[in-house]
Amino acid sequence: MKKVRLLFTIVAFGCLYSVNIAFAQWETVMTDIIPSGIYISPDYDRDRTLFVLDNSRVLWRSTNEGFTWTKSLVAQDMSTPEFLRFEMSDEFSADGTAFIIKKNGEVLKTVDSGTTWNLLTDIPSKITDIASRPVTDQFKYTYALTAIGGPEDLFATENFWESWNLVQNVAVQSDGYPELKISSEAASAEIIAILAENEILLSTDGGKNFYNSFNQGFETAFSDLAFSPSFSQDSTLYVSDWKNVWINHHAGNPLTWTKSELQMESMPVKLAIAPSAQNNLTVYATSAEKVVKRSFDGGTSWENFGSPLNMTTSQIAVTEDAPYIVFLGIVNDDLTSGKLLKSELINGAYDIQSLQSVKCYPNPATGETMLEFTVQKPGNITLTIFDVLGNTLSSRNLGIFSTGRQAARISLTGDLAITGLYFCRLQSGEESHTVKLAVK
Incomplete structure (x- = not known):
């Protein structure tokens, strides 16, 4: 990985920022x-x-x-x-x-x-849906439901589709394509569900028995x-x-x-x-x-x-x-x-977002750009820059920020001076915001 030299200057604008969380910003x-x-x-x-x-x-x-x-x-x-x-x-x-x-x-x-x-x-029949979950590090347990032009059978494989076992014939009342769903839990709490137009069938024993x-x-x-x-x-x-x-x-x-x-x-x-x-x-x-x-x-x-x-x-x-x-x-x-x-607005996991209104200016940029953002909750913030292939070019801790409008000056030198599209991701705790940066 090539090294990229980035120069940052932290600027505080010192103004609080209100947020309306009733509606999404799309x-x-x-x-x-x-x-x-x-x-x-x-x-x-x-x-x-x-x-x-x-x-x-x-x-x-x-x-x-x-x-x-x-x-x-x-x-x-x-x-x-x-x-x-x-x-x-x-x-x-x-x-x-x-x-x-x-x-x-x-x-x-x-x-x-x-x-x-x-x-x-090497599949049992015409498949209408698939659901899978991991069982161990070596094996994956996959279920397949067949319900197209024939009986509704539930099959299972534990070896990545190399062989199949018929688990149960399921009488599904459906003229279309029933869906197969499985709870993403441990086997002890697993439920297999079949969703049809007019009924919901559930199984708590790995598909051996279903009930309406x-x-x-x-x-x-x-x-x-x-x-x-x-x-x-x-x-x-x-x-x-x-x-x-x-x-x-x-x-x-x-x-x-x-x-x-x-x-x-x-x-x-x-x-x-x-x-x-x-x-x-x-x-x-x-x-x-x-x-x-x-x-x-x-x-x-x-x-x-x-x-x-x-x-x-x-x-x-x-x-x-x-x-x-x-x-x-x-x-x-x-x-x-x-x-x-x-x-990327909150949906109940936070009372207030830590970061808001993240943008680069100017954008497109040559020589340098300012990454501006509003801090709603004080905390440590890191900045990662990566290319269109997802390769990380640099990751740097910007430090702890107080509430208010803030900015980081990015010097577009070295590999970042090359014309192209890049992505700047700010991270605060579990929350992240990513913006595009075009270099011309």
Whole structure:
């Protein structure tokens, strides 16, 4: 790694900065796409990797928080939607394993983080969904549900798809593509869930037996299911239909579902969940109502989180670790174009953000630039600069800052004098903010 000489001068502007946390401040990270799926690496805090499915035809990949994108996979026939679902290994950062499930039941696999893909030939049947979890350092336990043009069978493998065992034939009432989900917990607390249009099936014994989790009338077809990130402690899972969110605090007991007062307007509700303050959960819900709703108390009460660009919201995802960045897919009314947005505002993990309003000026720059930021909470701040490939060029501790408007002067010498795009990341505790820097 080449050494980069950076000169910093710390400047204090000495003015306090107020923040309104009721609404999100959205940043556009991708344009000219129709987001049909957003997938965040389980190790996003380390590898900064996410994938976006564009109109079920193109899979895009970013390894630097969405600043630059490359095509990971393109459909063979671009005239029709081809890709159904995408699944990453729980150890994706280490093993680079992910799967693409096609609507015809074929499965493609990558072991190099999406650079190359290979068609799996030794699979039991046409696959509709995949869910996996690590068991030991050597083995990964993967489940596959087959429900396309045949019986709904649940298969399992413990040796990276080399051999399969039929776990159970599952009678799923579905005319479409049932989803397979698994709680990301230890085996003792594991639940396997199958989400179909009109029923939710759960298993607590590794798929050997399933039971219907609800016996009360839901108003419309189901659209999403999400487990609490701390399911082994709170036994909570969420299900959405086309209008409401339903909550169960008893591991899916059929008699204990309650309706949350959400009341969307007859479009599929998508869910995303993150840990929150006061041992609660922050729940996000979005539909085609051009608004995202957020609950700080696990779904008891809701507020509007933002109405980005007055466009239809299609997909939502949130990182698993602080600072819980929210990614949102939006499309125009005629579904011909859209964008991917992100918000780094707090979502319940903090009372006040430590850092606000981070920017470089001038930008583009030659010779030097000022990295300006507002400190809301006193603390130690570090600055890391890396290139478009994610290579770290420099990491430096800037010291402890008091509240107020601050800045660091960066001298663009050595390798940083070369024309190109760079990224400056400020870190305060678990919170980080990254901005682009163009050198001309």
